Amino acid sequence: MAHCSSCSSSSSSSSQSRGFCPFSLFLFIGSAIASVRYLKRREQSSSRKLDDDDDDDDDDDDDDVEEDRPSPFRVVFVLGGPGAGKGTQCQLLSENLGWAHLSAGDLLRAERAKADSKLADVINSNISAGRIVPSEITVELLRNAMEEMYSGENRQTKFLIDGFPRSEGNVIAWNEVVGNRANVETVLFFECPEDVLTSRLLERSKTSGRVDDTIDVIRKRFDTYKEESMPIIEMYEKDGRVKKIIADRSMEEVYKEIEAILGE
Numbered sequence: 001m002a003h004c005s006s007c008s009s010s011s012s013s014s015s016q017s018r019g020f021c022p023f024s025l026f027l028f029i030g031s032a033i034a035s036v037r038y039l040k041r042r043e044q045s046s047s048r049k050l051d052d053d054d055d056d057d058d059d060d061d062d063d064d065v066e067e068d069r070p071s072p073f074r075v076v077f078v079l080g081g082p083g084a085g086k087g088t089q090c091q092l093l094s095e096n097l098g099w100a101h102l103s104a105g106d107l108l109r110a111e112r113a114k115a116d117s118k119l120a121d122v123i124n125s126n127i128s129a130g131r132i133v134p135s136e137i138t139v140e141l142l143r144n145a146m147e148e149m150y151s152g153e154n155r156q157t158k159f160l161i162d163g164f165p166r167s168e169g170n171v172i173a174w175n176e177v178v179g180n181r182a183n184v185e186t187v188l189f190f191e192c193p194e195d196v197l198t199s200r201l202l203e204r205s206k207t208s209g210r211v212d213d214t215i216d217v218i219r220k221r222f223d224t225y226k227e228e229s230m231p232i233i234e235m236y237e238k239d240g241r242v243k244k245i246i247a248d249r250s251m252e253e254v255y256k257e258i259e260a261i262l263g264e
């Protein structure tokens, strides 16, 4: 057993001769308790790791999102008709305020463009028809992008999610896959008359190279928006998370309003 310096200095010879020092005993018991606690913790963490490994088959990626993340991701959904200016504003906001911009449409187009993508056909057929791509595809792309940005150098935790959720299926898939690991703080709703949207989209079509920026598909996208996306915006309006943005104004005016909202 170790001897403490206070005992040794005051009565070293007597304590050594008796082989007992109360302070040393105290230290010994303290370190024994600490060792037992340490071993217990090690045991718990290794059995937890095994559980995780077992879970990997069913629930593999959930652990990646949660791993040592202190609090839920902060999310703002950005909704509104095609051409309302969602992408334009998100781009500005991410440059100036540090929110990451994730566009559901951009992620789908990027997946479609991959040479080896098995999803290219299904994504393409839906986008070309102005319909909603199956929700599990879109949510998976979003979830992967969020994880990637969180694991990157910046440890990104604030996301502007542009063009999502656009249907009941989108909401259900989000709740299943991301759920309470993200806190949807606000829903920005860009309101803009249809004739303005049409002229913006036709203007954009001159340079966008998008297969869906043609008048026929634009009309179909408006129908999809009214039938599937508007009910989702109304749902969020009821729970008080919607901030309506009058989008038929200059880019600067729209930007200032949103900047004030996100800066609150």
Ligand SMILES: Nc1ncnc2c1ncn2[C@@H]1O[C@H](COP(=O)(O)OP(=O)(O)O)[C@@H](O)[C@H]1O
Residues within 6 Å of the ligand: 080, 081, 082, 083, 084, 085, 086, 087, 088, 089, 200, 201, 203, 204, 247, 248, 249, 250, 251, 252, 254
């Ligand atoms: N406030 C605005 N006023 C005029 N044109 C705009 C405005 N905001 C965006 N645009 C233009 O309208 C088109 C559609 O904008 P975009 O941001 O791509 O919309 P969304 O992402 O909602 O489809 C783009 O060509 C963009 O440059």
Ligand SMILES: Nc1ccn([C@@H]2O[C@H](COP(=O)(O)OP(=O)(O)O)[C@@H](O)[C@H]2O)c(=O)n1
Residues within 6 Å of the ligand: 081, 082, 083, 086, 103, 104, 105, 106, 108, 126, 127, 128, 130, 131, 132, 133, 134, 138, 162, 163, 164, 165, 166, 170, 212, 221
């Ligand atoms: N949540 C989403 C977002 C986009 N999409 C598809 O991607 C297309 C383009 O969406 P986008 O957000 O890039 O473009 P805008 O319609 O807002 O201009 C949509 O018309 C849908 O076909 C989807 O299926 N689900």
